Amino acid sequence: MFSKACEYGIRASIYIAEQSMVGKRVNQKEISKAIDSPEAFTAKILQQLTKNNLINSEKGPSGGFTMETHAIDKIKLSNIVSAIDGDEVYKGCGLGLKKCNEKKPCPAHDKFKIVRDELKKMLETTTIKELTFGLKDGFTFLKR
Amino acid sequence: MFSKACEYGIRASIYIAEQSMVGKRVNQKEISKAIDSPEAFTAKILQQLTKNNLINSEKGPSGGFTMETHAIDKIKLSNIVSAIDGDEVYKGCGLGLKKCNEKKPCPAHDKFKIVRDELKKMLETTTIKELTFGLKDGFTFLKR
DNA sequence: TATATTTCGGATAAAATTGTCTTAAATAGG
């Protein structure tokens, strides 16, 4: 459904948010360890998220990544996904037609529309904050 | 959502089914022209579909591809998708965790479950036959 | 100021996906 880069990006965002909520800044190494992802590749993705103002980065000793606490319940899954994969996955044609639309639909247009709308709604209403809830109690996981 | 190979595969299947319903066998060139896809690459995908018994192929002059008429309303989108991309897209974890399940879920498990179940249901109930309906009347399209 | 730590940016490499080409095998029809 999503690229690996996007999957890592979402997991990293959730981890950073969770840590920011208890006032902790985390660095690349901690992040890739926490979400079980390749460190250097994850670093690239963190740069993308930073450029898109979804997370903040600071250099130097005690540097690392944070998510602004007031933004944690503003940022939606769709913000992360579109920053990394674009919005094709939840807006594009299921059969890959560039010009597929209501007027000139692909044969599966209506079928996919239902699914895509469900996905779009989910991504656009789910906040990073609510995804952090189960983590500290060990109800949910970011690894394996 | 799906790979290009899979998109081509679905479009090709629909076209072959449509033509088989009026007793016509179609070859690689006609198929790639009808669905606007690279011919040689599409040929590879047709081989996969043939090996998975989703379509039939015959060599020689007047050879080409058909879908058995009694199978056209038996074959589901999920058959095509799983033959080419596997079932990860509608069964796997949205965040890419290999071992994500109800007992040890990712933070977005329940959110994705709704979407994935909708996608799974759609793919497993939609037949190739019903996807051919709008084509001959020009209500739906397989190109562009 | 000097040093150690951390992110940033670019180059590079490996792997997967997408795409092409060529030859072999099958087969219909003359």
Add this chain to the structure above:
DNA sequence: CCTATTTAAGACAATTTTATCCGAAATATA
């Protein structure tokens, strides 16, 4: 039987995605 046509199969190439590495820039701290 011969030829033309078509799919099958394998090698090869291009592109994209995934992943690594290294030097530069920033910065906290001693």
